[in-house]
Amino acid sequence: MLIRRPPDIRPSDITSEENYLNRRDFIRAGAVVGGSILAPSAMAAIVPEAHGAKLGDVARSKYSTDEAPNSFEDISTYNNYYEFGTGKADPYKNAQDFEPRPWTLTVEGHAEKTGTFDFDDFVKPFDLEERIYRMRCVEAWSMVIPWVGISLAEVVKYLRPTSKAKFVAFETLNDPSRMPGQRRRSLDWPYREGLTIAEATNPLSILAVGLYGQVLPNQNGAPIRLVVPWKYGFKGIKGIVRMRFTEKQPKTSWNMAQAREYGFYANVNPRVDHPRWSQARERRIGSGLFASKQPTLMFNGYGEEVAHLYKGLDLRRNF
Numbered sequence: 001m002l003i004r005r006p007p008d009i010r011p012s013d014i015t016s017e018e019n020y021l022n023r024r025d026f027i028r029a030g031a032v033v034g035g036s037i038l039a040p041s042a043m044a045a046i047v048p049e050a051h052g053a054k055l056g057d058v059a060r061s062k063y064s065t066d067e068a069p070n071s072f073e074d075i076s077t078y079n080n081y082y083e084f085g086t087g088k089a090d091p092y093k094n095a096q097d098f099e100p101r102p103w104t105l106t107v108e109g110h111a112e113k114t115g116t117f118d119f120d121d122f123v124k125p126f127d128l129e130e131r132i133y134r135m136r137c138v139e140a141w142s143m144v145i146p147w148v149g150i151s152l153a154e155v156v157k158y159l160r161p162t163s164k165a166k167f168v169a170f171e172t173l174n175d176p177s178r179m180p181g182q183r184r185r186s187l188d189w190p191y192r193e194g195l196t197i198a199e200a201t202n203p204l205s206i207l208a209v210g211l212y213g214q215v216l217p218n219q220n221g222a223p224i225r226l227v228v229p230w231k232y233g234f235k236g237i238k239g240i241v242r243m244r245f246t247e248k249q250p251k252t253s254w255n256m257a258q259a260r261e262y263g264f265y266a267n268v269n270p271r272v273d274h275p276r277w278s279q280a281r282e283r284r285i286g287s288g289l290f291a292s293k294q295p296t297l298m299f300n301g302y303g304e305e306v307a308h309l310y311k312g313l314d315l316r317r318n319f
């Protein structure tokens with residue numbers, strides 16, 4: 001049976017950027033919304049299913065940048081998500097009919113809490129937070145994105161990894177019937193990523209379930225994707241269905257595809273160039289075709305929070 005979705009609602013019809021930004025000022029001023037003061041405490045994450053639905057109470061995070069966010073249009077129409085095609089406009093075009101529910105996440109490996117969880121149950125114990133982060137793609141473009149997500153550190157703590165767990169591996173859904181880009185071998189599916197436990201429990205790491213105050217668009221990785229803003233964008237794996245706590249460094253998709261060009265760490269580093277291009281500068285999407293590139297910052301500007309994780313590590317070798 002074919003169930004048709006209602007005609008497409010444009011994102012701007014739901015939350016215009018202007019309204020969104022006004023709402024943020026309002027919240028920043030310590031306003032009372034819906035009778036409850038917004039504070040990052042005791043708010044279970046409830047993520048509606050409908051495309052474009054607004055998320056409820058979202059605490060603002062002190063880790064947000066003050067830089068102007070990119071428009072919803074930029075963030076949701078210029079994407080990398082090879083499961084829906086390799087062109088920048090492909091994910092927007094080809095992910096519209098993807099149904100990110102029902103959805104399960106399987107937790108495996110060296111942790112006390114393992115098993116398969118329904119998405120809604122998986123996120124419920126955690127607070128929704130807004131995190132406005134810079135995102136730097138390894139291809140030398142960047143954006144500023146107002147994510148909504150849950151703290152990965154909180155998730156990891158909740159799952160209680162054992163002392164054997166040194167890494168956490170992530171996998172994307174592998175289903176060519178739902179992800180047309182997987183009918184081609186543009187990568188070795190499923191898309192895989194991983195972090196050290198120290199990286200996963202850094203306060204900057206989040207699992208995003210929304211952006212611009214609404215449910216995450218399919219092309220941005222619905223229903224749940226990783227965001228680690230000091231690393232190149234490809235670490236931010238989308239459409240996560242599996243997490244595995246491992247003793248050994250897990251295999252990661254871009255490293256498997258081109259080990260010389262993409263490492264496991266993938267920390268943003270203007271001093272270590274990609275073999276085929278410089279990483280010293282970046283093009284901020286939306287700043288105009290002829291705008292000059294801006295300098296790329298070490299750890300994408302998040303050194304204060306993460307530099308200690310890499311003390312003593314040769315970042316040129318461990319790129």
Ligand SMILES: Nc1nc2c(c(=O)[nH]1)N[C@H]1C(S)=C(S)[C@@H](COP(=O)(O)O)O[C@H]1N2
Pocket residue numbers: 075078079080081082083135136137138172191219220221232233234235236237238239
């Ligand atoms: N599963 C999966 N996750 C992925 C990718 C992908 O192709 N497949 N692309 C990555 C790359 S290269 C980038 S730059 C970011 C882009 O995220 P965005 O489209 O939400 O800006 O997603 C990352 N996560």
Ligand SMILES: [Mo]
Pocket residue numbers: 080137138139232233234
């Ligand atoms: Mo990327």
